[in-house]
Amino acid sequence: MELKIEKLVYGGEGMGHADGTAVFVPFVLPGETVAVRLAEQRKKFARGRVEKFIGTSPERVPARCPYFTRCGGCHYQHLPYEAQLQYKKEILVETLSRLGGIRWTGAVGLHASPPFGYRNRAQWKARSMGGGASAIGYLEAGTQRLCPVTECPILSPRLEATLACLGKLLAAREIPATLLEAEAFADDRDERLLLSASFANLAGATAKTLGEGLRKALPAVESLLLHDASRDRFELFGPGYLRYAAAGHAYRVGHLSFFQINRFLVDELARRATAGVAGKLALDLYAGVGLFSLLLAENFERVVAAEANPAATRDLEENIHTAGLGGRIEPRTEEAEDFLARWSGQPELVILDPPRAGLTEAVRARLVALGAAEIRYVSCDPATLARDLQGFSSAYELAEIEFFDLFPQSFHLETFVRLRRISGGA
Numbered sequence: 001m002e003l004k005i006e007k008l009v010y011g012g013e014g015m016g017h018a019d020g021t022a023v024f025v026p027f028v029l030p031g032e033t034v035a036v037r038l039a040e041q042r043k044k045f046a047r048g049r050v051e052k053f054i055g056t057s058p059e060r061v062p063a064r065c066p067y068f069t070r071c072g073g074c075h076y077q078h079l080p081y082e083a084q085l086q087y088k089k090e091i092l093v094e095t096l097s098r099l100g101g102i103r104w105t106g107a108v109g110l111h112a113s114p115p116f117g118y119r120n121r122a123q124w125k126a127r128s129m130g131g132g133a134s135a136i137g138y139l140e141a142g143t144q145r146l147c148p149v150t151e152c153p154i155l156s157p158r159l160e161a162t163l164a165c166l167g168k169l170l171a172a173r174e175i176p177a178t179l180l181e182a183e184a185f186a187d188d189r190d191e192r193l194l195l196s197a198s199f200a201n202l203a204g205a206t207a208k209t210l211g212e213g214l215r216k217a218l219p220a221v222e223s224l225l226l227h228d229a230s231r232d233r234f235e236l237f238g239p240g241y242l243r244y245a246a247a248g249h250a251y252r253v254g255h256l257s258f259f260q261i262n263r264f265l266v267d268e269l270a271r272r273a274t275a276g277v278a279g280k281l282a283l284d285l286y287a288g289v290g291l292f293s294l295l296l297a298e299n300f301e302r303v304v305a306a307e308a309n310p311a312a313t314r315d316l317e318e319n320i321h322t323a324g325l326g327g328r329i330e331p332r333t334e335e336a337e338d339f340l341a342r343w344s345g346q347p348e349l350v351i352l353d354p355p356r357a358g359l360t361e362a363v364r365a366r367l368v369a370l371g372a373a374e375i376r377y378v379s380c381d382p383a384t385l386a387r388d389l390q391g392f393s394s395a396y397e398l399a400e401i402e403f404f405d406l407f408p409q410s411f412h413l414e415t416f417v418r419l420r421r422i423s424g425g426a
Contacts (some may be wrong), residue, residue, distance in 0.1 A: 005032045008087050010095050012075030012411035021046055027069050029057040059083055064153050072141035074409040081115040089403055092382050092413055100386030109402030113264045116153045120186045120263040126179040134170045134177040154409055158190040165218055176205045188245045192222040196255050201230035211237040225255045247271050249294045252318045256311035258288050262406040269404050270295055273376055273416060279348035285336045286353045289315040297328040306332045306339040340366040352377045358384030364391040375419040382413050397422050
């Protein structure tokens with residue numbers, strides 16, 4: 001099938017039409033003509049892979065990574081970074097309009113990142129390659145097959161060196177071939193690491209011996225957490241956390257806690273989300289380790305921070321104590337829906353930073369009923385953001401949209417929106 005690519009859409013694909021059917025294809029650019037082999041046929045759309053480029057876009061550039069198009073992590077390395085930003089802004093506005101009926105004609109604020117070396121956290125998969133040895137890398141796009149890698153240019157230098165070291169240890173069989181996955185998180189200086197590793201089992205290698213070997217091979221590791229899946233048992237070597245300096249505070253971040261992954265934009269996002277507002281009461285929902293809570297406490301008399309993950313709440317409590325804000329921030333270990341069901345006070349501000357699934361209907365309804373003067377929403381998925389904004393539209397108007405490019409080279413979008421209460425709104 002010959003296809004002319006019309007535009008890029010959310011998800012990292014390009015779209016064209018054939019016989020009235022929308023066809024989605026990865027790793028293409030608008031204006032390109034490609035020969036496509038269909039891989040999936042549905043009633044209203046189809047998906048395919050490029051067999052041959054018939055006409056290429058002048059925007060196309062060589063990818064920096066040798067694994068691009070095979071590894072499933074990046075989607076836009078064939079596109080210059082400035083063009084990525086422009087396309088992403090267009091995709092954001094189009095998605096909000098198409099899925100949420102949000103007709104935004106104002107400016108979209110842009111916060112760009114260095115396009116490579118930005119990630120402070122990475123997750124890697126490991127698979128047996130036969131002969132008793134294993135390899136580490138990422139899953140191939142759309143599959144469960146491993147794409148072994150020895151380099152990854154979107155990682156911070158410390159993480160990329162860690163990936164290379166783990167690969168060598170696996171090849172030399174100094175790490176058991178039962179390794180399933182590993183996750184590393186680097187501090188703000190890209191000096192110290194949290195390393196977590198999960199094994200199908202640790203038979204033949206005691207956790208203590210393995211832990212000592214890994215810490216010797218990777219002296220930057222501040223804390224190491226090993227998981228034996230066969231017994232669902234954890235072994236910890238080290239304090240269980242590291243300190244990450246951001247926006248004027250030192251945050252404790254544990255192995256099981258979430259933290260923003262773009263080391264160049266953490267400060268900017270935290271300050272922007274909390275800037276220019278003050279009052280008596282603010283709610284920080286999906287608070288994590290308190291990235292926003294600590295800054296809110298500088299301008300609000302009282303901040304209530306709700307977070308469902310107990311590990312993150314423990315970090316949050318420690319961060320409140322370290323910052324000397326125990327009298328101003330109240331941590332709650334609760335799902336946002338449960339917390340709001342019992343909450344009765346009217347805040348002046350609510351900050352939301354939910355996971356990709358966005359807000360539940362009950363959370364949206366309860367926030368509308370609370371009637372905060374302003375809601376600030378940090379979203380990692382424009383589709384669920386569009387749905388949630390539509391749910392607020394009876395009581396709130398969209399006052400501002402800003403795009404933070406936390407994930408260069410990928411289709412992912414981080415959006416900050418500011419909602420203002422409509423006078424007399426529902």
